[in-house]
Amino acid sequence: xxxxxxxxxxxxxxxxxxxxxxxxxxxxxxxxxxxxxxxxxxxxxxxxxxxxxxxxxxxxxxxxxxxxxxxxxxxxxxxxxxxxxxxxxxxxxxxxxxxxxxxxxxxxxxxxxxxxxxxxxxxxxxxxxxxxxxxxxxxxxxxxxxxxxxxxxxxxxxxxxxxxxxxxxxxxxxxxxxxxxxxxxxxxxxxxxxxxxxxxxxxxxxxxxxxxxxxxxxxxxxxxxxxxxxxxxxxxxxxxxxxxxxxxxxxxxxxxxxxxxxxxxxxxxxxxxxxxxxxxxxxxxxxxxxxxxxxxxxxxxxxxxxxx
Numbered sequence: 001x002x003x004x005x006x007x008x009x010x011x012x013x014x015x016x017x018x019x020x021x022x023x024x025x026x027x028x029x030x031x032x033x034x035x036x037x038x039x040x041x042x043x044x045x046x047x048x049x050x051x052x053x054x055x056x057x058x059x060x061x062x063x064x065x066x067x068x069x070x071x072x073x074x075x076x077x078x079x080x081x082x083x084x085x086x087x088x089x090x091x092x093x094x095x096x097x098x099x100x101x102x103x104x105x106x107x108x109x110x111x112x113x114x115x116x117x118x119x120x121x122x123x124x125x126x127x128x129x130x131x132x133x134x135x136x137x138x139x140x141x142x143x144x145x146x147x148x149x150x151x152x153x154x155x156x157x158x159x160x161x162x163x164x165x166x167x168x169x170x171x172x173x174x175x176x177x178x179x180x181x182x183x184x185x186x187x188x189x190x191x192x193x194x195x196x197x198x199x200x201x202x203x204x205x206x207x208x209x210x211x212x213x214x215x216x217x218x219x220x221x222x223x224x225x226x227x228x229x230x231x232x233x234x235x236x237x238x239x240x241x242x243x244x245x246x247x248x249x250x251x252x253x254x255x256x257x258x259x260x261x262x263x264x265x266x267x268x269x270x271x272x273x274x275x276x277x278x279x280x281x282x283x284x285x286x287x288x289x290x291x292x293x294x295x296x297x298x299x300x301x302x303x304x305x306x307x308x
Contacts, residue, residue, distance in 0.1 A: 016112070016158060016159050019116070020117045020119065023113075023117050023293050024117055024120045024121055027293075027297050049070060049071050057071040079128065079146070080125070081128045081189070082118070082122055082127060082128065082130070082144065082188060082190075083129070083130040083131070083190050084115050084118065084129065084131050084191045084192075084193070085131075085132045085133075085177075085191065085192045086134075086158075086194075087111075087134060087135070087171060087192075087193060087194035089136070089170060089171035089197075090169045090170075091195055091197050092224070093106060093107070094107060094226060095226050103162050105289055105290075106226070107225070107226065107289055108162070111224055112158045112159075112161050112162055114296045115191075116155060116158055117293050117296065118191065118296070119154065121297070126146060129150075130142050130188075131154045131158075132180045132183075133161065134173070134176035134177075135169040135170070136172050138179055138180075140157055141180075173194065173196075174204050174205055174208045177192075177211065177212060180212070181208075181211040181214060187215055188218075189217070189218045189219075189220065189304065191222065192212070192221050192222065193224055194222075194223070195224050195225055195230075196273060202272070206276045206280070209280065213281070213282065219283065220283040220303050221283065221284050222287050222296060222299075223270070223285065224289065225286065225288055226288065226289050227289075231263070233255060233258075233259045233263055233266075235255035235259075236255070237254050237256040239254055240252070270286065283299065
């Protein structure tokens, strides 16, 4: 079953953990049609074989079915440590949702549900998860742990992020990415959800992203945007008032008058961001709020396989 149809069936559920579990179950049931065919049979019991490891525990029957090498996983194996970072600045609460829309159709809602989905996978595989939330302050930090109590605490924090921002909150991405990097001592996979709307000091921003890679961490950047308006600037040509969600600054313009230059500038910035991430071996994954969560799950699984 496609994840989109799963979303339609369960969009009425408000419980974040239940919604995340339904998405993951739908994804796993469809894995036989994906490059991960065979991986879902005993989801928490296998890991990808890495060259140089002992071949003693390779499952040759699974190899015959999938043409991929997996080794049986045992309790004493070292599990993954994953730290999720969410940008909770005011721009992440865009677009403003209508009463008929689901909470995950803006950037913060998409990031929260995607994080809950990844946490569900991590829990199934007995991996540890931590969480950091930042805006104009370092709002929340929890180290990587795997207990049920810890899992529930982090989920509760995620649910609280869905409340509408009561005040305008600027983004101080650079400062807090450096602080987060200093807190994560043991080698981990770091997953960042942000719209990257902190312009003006791109070199410092890229240095902060690079700092996340210290101690041989693997970094995955999910660049969350509303493609329709933030990338394509798809507005009619009626006079409109545009308001900066973080500063409150206003400008009255006709969209068609600036559409070409705006889209050129945004695409140039996104291209530079993708190139810089590639040069620093950071996995860059642009995601739109209209995208399915399969894109997030697939990117995570690919990177986890490469996390040796």
